[in-house]
Amino acid sequence: MNLDNFDVVNMRSELHQIPELGFHEEKTSDYVAKKLEEMGLKVTRGIGKTGVVAYIEGEEPGPVVMLRADMDALPFVEDGKEVCIHACGHDCHTAMVLATAARMIGKVKKGKLKLFFQPAEETLRGALESIEDGVLNDVEMAVGAHIRPVQDIPAGTVCAAVRHTSSTFMYVDLKGLAAHASRPHLGRSTVEASVLATAAVNAIWMNPGQAWSAKVTSISCSASAPNIIPDRGQMILDIRASTNPLMKELLAKVEAAIKSATSIVGVEATVSLPGGVIPAAEYDEALVDEMRTVIKETLGEDKLANDCGGGGEDFHYFVQTKADIHPVYIGVGAGATPGLHHPQMTLDAEQLRVGVKVLEAFLRKKLG
Ligand SMILES: [Zn+2]
Ligand SMILES: [Zn+2]
Structure with missing residues (x-):
């Protein structure tokens, strides 16, 4: 040869x-x-x-x-x-x-x-x-x-x-309640929920001695007209961690932060990882x-x-x-x-x- x-x-x-x-x-x-x-x-x-x-x-x-x-x-x-x-x-x-x-x-x-x-x-x-x-x-x-x-x-x-490193995309489906914008107390806004959820995710801390990040990369929840409280929405997050145990801990914290933040305004959040988690x-x-x-x-x-x-x-x-x-x-x-x-x-x-x-x-x- x-x-x-x-x-x-x-x-x-x-x-x-x-x-x-x-x-x-x-x-x-x-x-x-x-x-x-x-x-x-x-x-x-x-x-x-x-x-x-x-x-x-x-x-x-x-x-x-x-x-x-x-x-x-x-x-x-x-x-x-x-x-x-x-x-x-x-x-x-x-x-x-x-x-x-x-x-x-x-x-x-x-x-x-x-x-x-x-x-x-x-x-x-x-x-x-x-x-x-x-x-x-x-x-x-x-x-x-x-x-x-x-x-x-x-x-x-x-x-x-x-x-x-380990990485994943988290998809968050938001379910609120539509209402006329003149009667917002009758609705539950997915815009307000996603703003609160973003702030909650940004307030997460993990060990600063290890590499990790969780960032919101997309929010889409516009209503069909400017005078309607939006009742549907989706957020996407890019999440990374240097080890597999750290990723597990981070995912749990992100999910808890999103669910508790959206619940403040009565919006239901369902999270999923459609692409799975790439292991470290x-x-x-x-x-x-x-x-x-x-x-x-x-x-x-x-x-x-x-x-x-x-x-x-x-x-x-x-x-x-x-x-x-x-x-x-x-x-x-x-x-x-x-x-x-x-x-x-x-x-x-x-x-x-x-x-x-x-x-x-x-x-x-x-x-x-
Ligand atoms: Zn390559
Ligand atoms: Zn490549």
């Missing part, structure tokens, strides 16, 4: 030309399947709709280690036209996992390396759909990777853990330490970056769904600028070689 056919930089630029939205990664999964078949691997498709799985198996018994890449791109509007762009670097992750797989052919002695190309990370549905299709059933260890922007870690360095990162810290050692051994002491954080990742549904999975997730400093999710995001693709080196070295320790 000629490793030149699996050059990470070339594969990334080819994948960059075929960006696709979550659950529509048809060309991307075709590309992935073709590359895996060129490596002589048997390919299973349709995991979580458009995901791809393949195994590199060893002769001796050992762990099943899943190396996971996400494949989807992001939607933007440019000059009034809808476009799709790889602005989060998932083309990089797919290329890194393919390049790592090519280097692992013939190197897996014990256990199995499971290669998983996941759809629809950006919709935060891809991991869940894939889990429903059984992608975790045989998995003991899950390894993930994401490129990092210049704000997080320097280009060419790697961090052993990306500390993603929970890693196997022993594996994170092992990863730190691998980074130092492979790249040199000065190339180990501090852990970085922020943002969300649906990778963390894995351990929340299957508690005995051992997760680890590296950040690869790729000099991405001006930042992830920016339509003009660019990066130094040469730095992906550094990510491939680290992943290969780690996997050879576990499976070699």
Whole structure:
């Protein structure tokens, strides 16, 4: 097998030309399947709709280690036209996992390396759909990777853990009572309820030593005419916390604040989390330490970056769904600028070689 056919930089630029939205990664999964078949691997498709799985198996018994890449791109509007762009670097992750797989052919002695190309990370549905299709059933260890922007870690360095936070959107449905504006005492106003609820949420305090936020991002409760007390309304909140227990506590406080504040004016509030709660990162810290050692051994002491954080990742549904999975997730400093999710995001693709080196070295320790 000629490793030149699996050059990470070339594969990334080819994948960059075929960006696709979550659950529509048809060309991307075709590309992935073709590359895996060129490596002589048997390919299973349709995991979580458009995901791809393949195994590199060893002769001796050992762990099943899943190396996971996400494949989807992001939607933007440019000059009034809808476009799709790889602005989060998932083309990089797919290329890194393919390049790592090519280097692992013939190197897996014990256990199995499971290669998983996941759809629809950006919709935060891809991991869940894939889990429903059984992608975790045989998995003991899950390894993930994401490129990092210049704000997080320097280009060419790697961090052993990306500390993603927990996040969710809360929807609040408000039910009041309509009345003529000249007789407000006969009504119950959802406008007044949402103002009181916003003030109550803003008065919540959590431990200032930990990162958290709860902010109202939308209020809509206008009446059908200017002289009617509005009886219907909806609020939306963006809520974030650095750990899963903190998120649980914050959600309880936000719900209590909203319900008690709206009850002052007799308005009924029903809260829901239609998109679920994205879990914060929970890693196997022993594996994170092992990863730190691998980074130092492979790249040199000065190339180990501090852990970085922020943002969300649906990778963390894995351990929340299957508690005995051992997760680890590296950040690869790729000099991405001006930042992830920016339509003009660019990066130094040469730095992906550094990510491939680290992943290969780690996997050879576990499976070699
Ligand atoms: Zn993203
Ligand atoms: Zn991403």
